Amino acid sequence: MLAETIYKLMLYGFLMVLFAGAYAILYAMGRFSGLPLLTRASYSFALLQFLSGLGMVLSPYLDLLWRVIILFSTFAYLFIPPVMWRVVVEMHKRHEE
Amino acid sequence: MERLYESQKLALWYFWTAIILFGAQLLFGLLAAIQFINPDFLYGTLNFMTNRMLHINAMVVWLLMGFIAGIYWFLPLETGREVVGIKLGKLAYFAFVGAVAVVVLVYLLKQYGSGDFFTMWFITEGREYIEAPRWADIGIVAVALIVAFNVVGTAVAARRLTGILGVLMVDLAFLFGLYLAGMFFTPNISVDQFWWWWVVHLWVEATWEVLVGVLMGWLLMHLLGTPRKIIEAWLYVEVMLVFGTGILGLGHHYYWIGTPEYWLGIGGFFSSLEPLPLVAMVIHAVYDAGVHKLKTVNRPALFWAFAQAFGNLFGAGVWGFMHTLPQINLFSHGTQLAAAHGHLAFFGAYVSANLALFYFALGKTRVKEGYILNGTPWKIAYVGLIIGMFGMTAALTVAGFAQTMIERATLGSTWEAFMQAQMHPWMEEAFRWRLFFGVMFFLSYIILLYDLLTAGRRVEALREAEVAG
Numbered sequence: 001m002l003a004e005t006i007y008k009l010m011l012y013g014f015l016m017v018l019f020a021g022a023y024a025i026l027y028a029m030g031r032f033s034g035l036p037l038l039t040r041a042s043y044s045f046a047l048l049q050f051l052s053g054l055g056m057v058l059s060p061y062l063d064l065l066w067r068v069i070i071l072f073s074t075f076a077y078l079f080i081p082p083v084m085w086r087v088v089v090e091m092h093k094r095h096e097e
Numbered sequence: 098m099e100r101l102y103e104s105q106k107l108a109l110w111y112f113w114t115a116i117i118l119f120g121a122q123l124l125f126g127l128l129a130a131i132q133f134i135n136p137d138f139l140y141g142t143l144n145f146m147t148n149r150m151l152h153i154n155a156m157v158v159w160l161l162m163g164f165i166a167g168i169y170w171f172l173p174l175e176t177g178r179e180v181v182g183i184k185l186g187k188l189a190y191f192a193f194v195g196a197v198a199v200v201v202l203v204y205l206l207k208q209y210g211s212g213d214f215f216t217m218w219f220i221t222e223g224r225e226y227i228e229a230p231r232w233a234d235i236g237i238v239a240v241a242l243i244v245a246f247n248v249v250g251t252a253v254a255a256r257r258l259t260g261i262l263g264v265l266m267v268d269l270a271f272l273f274g275l276y277l278a279g280m281f282f283t284p285n286i287s288v289d290q291f292w293w294w295w296v297v298h299l300w301v302e303a304t305w306e307v308l309v310g311v312l313m314g315w316l317l318m319h320l321l322g323t324p325r326k327i328i329e330a331w332l333y334v335e336v337m338l339v340f341g342t343g344i345l346g347l348g349h350h351y352y353w354i355g356t357p358e359y360w361l362g363i364g365g366f367f368s369s370l371e372p373l374p375l376v377a378m379v380i381h382a383v384y385d386a387g388v389h390k391l392k393t394v395n396r397p398a399l400f401w402a403f404a405q406a407f408g409n410l411f412g413a414g415v416w417g418f419m420h421t422l423p424q425i426n427l428f429s430h431g432t433q434l435a436a437a438h439g440h441l442a443f444f445g446a447y448v449s450a451n452l453a454l455f456y457f458a459l460g461k462t463r464v465k466e467g468y469i470l471n472g473t474p475w476k477i478a479y480v481g482l483i484i485g486m487f488g489m490t491a492a493l494t495v496a497g498f499a500q501t502m503i504e505r506a507t508l509g510s511t512w513e514a515f516m517q518a519q520m521h522p523w524m525e526e527a528f529r530w531r532l533f534f535g536v537m538f539f540l541s542y543i544i545l546l547y548d549l550l551t552a553g554r555r556v557e558a559l560r561e562a563e564v565a566g
Contacts, residue, residue: 002506003507006502007502010425014418017410017418021411021414024383027380029383032383062424066365069365070369073369073373077376080377081380084380091327095324095326
């Protein structure tokens with residue numbers, strides 16, 4: 001039983017960051033190449049990332065503090081790609097000016 | 098072909114020594130991988146612990162040499178003058194290489210010693226990953242101090258202090274300062290481990306990360322013409338993020354060494370945030386790739402630079418986060434899962450960076466301006482090394498998974514549980530796969546070596562043949 005709980009937590013953690021990375025890569029590629037389809041596809045990875053995070057949050061093995069920390073991370077990942085995209089574009093735009 | 102500064106010639110010495118030590122690292126790694134399958138292999142002649150120690154120490158030293166090479170390569174370009182203490186730098190190089198040779202010989206011939214001061218000073222300190230005897234430890238600090246002196250002295254002589262140089266100077270202070278923490282010696286194992294982690298985590302995961310940030314910044318400026326302002330702004334962000342999450346993320350190693358309970362919360366909190374900057378960095382890498390459309394006169398350097406950005410995300414982010422929470426780490430710490438994470442993280446963050454630097458230097462020394470450093474061998478080596486590394490990581494992940502679930506979570510960490518896990522088919526099979534991908538990695542290294550030795554020359558020969566024909 002314990003092994004199963006640990007295994008699920010580990011798997012959700014693995015998938016959470018993996019999907020967050022996929023979301024970031026696809027989002028940036030979509031925005032750069034002006035392909036809304038790619039950007040929309042990236043949102044599906046954002047959703048998968050969120051669901052993986054929820055998998056950890058809902059684990060009965062973690063107490064409230066850890067659930068809150070992971071929930072915070074899960075939400076943070078949702079905003080990182082668009083926010084970072086704006087930062088990077090703004091940085092380059094300022095230099096060009 | 099550009100005229101080289103003396104400092105850049107010194108950088109080339111470091112590069113070649115590093116690449117040879119990279120081969121040594123792989124060789125000892127392969128021997129250790131064979132011993133995982135057949136523990137009797139070379140038993141009594143070259144024991145597993147010696148192979149493992151040499152595998153890890155060779156990695157630390159060659160990566161460090163690559164970083165020093167990067168500093169000596171770009172420093173004169175940054176300051177517009179020759180490095181002030183170049184003779185001292187060359188002396189340090191010979192001292193460094195000589196010390197490494199002596200230490201390796203001692204490891205091979207002596208392998209272990211009794212737990213006394215003679216052993217600690219002249220054979221091995223016996224502390225995992227930082228086994229170098231005390232005299233060699235002092236030598237490493239001295240070399241780091243000389244590099245720091247050369248950086249500061251050259252900047253002062255040139256009357257030039259850029260943002261990149263500022264970050265480098267601060268980082269070098271931490272680089273030799275934190276290494277001193279590994280030289281404390283105390284019979285209290287908790288206190289000993291407390292300082293030991295300062296070297297193994299803070300030194301490697303914080304100061305090296307920033308140093309690589311500096312070197313990759315210089316590389317992108319010279320390789321792609323990325324403006325200095327963008328590089329410096331990004332470098333400050335990276336330093337903030339790495340230090341912000343990385344320093345206290347150290348706590349994830351403190352869970353189980355007998356430190357106060359608050360480390361559990363601190364370590365867990367910051368560790369869970371550690372992948373966030375890695376995901377953010379990927380955005381910039383994709384942007385840069387798009388802006389430059391992968392066009393450069395030095396494609397291998399560019400591709401290895403991209404491998405660095407993505408490798409860091411997978412190795413440190415995905416494989417790190419998977420087992421960093423204390424609730425999981427309690428069962429996975431020290432298993433093959435940690436080895437899987439370590440292999441991919443080091444390859445992604447540091448090996449890729451060093452290879453990008455090597456190819457960049459080659460592009461400036463071998464290939465005439467305008468020629469494209471773009472043969473076939475580097476592509477084979479690139480793909481082979483990446484597949485080999487991911488294959489080893491996958492195999493180690495399966496082994497670590499079996500260890501975590503069977504040995505720790507189900508059977509309860511007893512000696513018998515350890516033996517049962519070791520003999521479990523998932524582990525035995527995984528070790529065979531690890532060896533297979535290890536061999537693939539080694540063969541790819543041979544192709545890489547061939548490419549490094551002949552790149553540019555082949556292009557020259559081809560062009561000359563075309564002209565003649």
